[in-house]
Amino acid sequence: MDSATSDPGAHTRPPLRATASDGVKIVVVGGFGVGKTTMVRAVSEIRPLSTEEVMTQAGVGVDDTAGARGKTTTTIAFDFGRISLDEELVLYLFGAPGQKRFWFLWDQLFSGTLGVVVLVDAHRIEDSWYAVDRLEHHGIPFIVARNRFEPVAHTLEELREALDLPEEVPVVECDARDRESSKRVLLALVDHLYALSSAPSARETAS
């Protein structure tokens, strides 16, 4: 490879198989410091990368008296990792903040996402309220995973109540630093999606 100095990141990670053809997205959403990147790193085949998206749009209201300069810019940064699932399928796992401006960009960035893991800090459950509300609003399937840094006093059922989650939404415990534990979270999400997709009513409700 030439220009090894100009593209340092690209040359320190393994390339995808030549047969890779179908990218799949799963998003891990959570508040600052809850362990999103830790979870991505735990299961990713590459060191997590980060990038950002910028969206500029006209200010609210077409008749903005401020005139043509009335534009707002929304920027969100996110991390991601990669997991080759088979010869064709490649899963991209995104760690993203759950704040308001993130949901502003959801359709632009994450439409077609398989599902979402809401990563919860047991001591800051309120950080997850907004994300859960938005996911339910968008009709995006999700599970809740409590990242267990230390022993916690509350049960998962109490967490379910605190987040006002419907019965069918799985709530699991994890250690985001641990590869097997994080892998189980992803499996729990895809199991949930599989159950939703296999349900007799899935086809009708999806349309």
Next chain:
Amino acid sequence: MSPHALDGEDPDRLYTVTGGRSRAEDTGLDLVTLVVSESDAAPGMQSEHARILRLARRPTSVVELSADLALPVSVVKILLADLLDRGMVSARHPSSATAGARLPDPDFLRKVLVGLSNL
């Protein structure tokens, strides 16, 4: 060009890179669309285009290119649209993003489950 923090990105530079175009949403490119170079970088090419052609010799997602180039995703999509128009890269689009229905079919999800279980 050295990698740099996107937060400090100069809007004028982004404007220059994209030639002032801002229609990333029309490119049909997803974050996880896999891009493959179909030709080598030519002398005199815009440097970002040349870098994409070098980076995507093996399938590389739009979002990985964005991270490698230290450019916002929408800017990379516009750069890729130029290369696609000229046949210099090909794009492998995600099946789940084009399916329309919110939930993929069970067979597809089963493949994801098997892949994850084998990790």
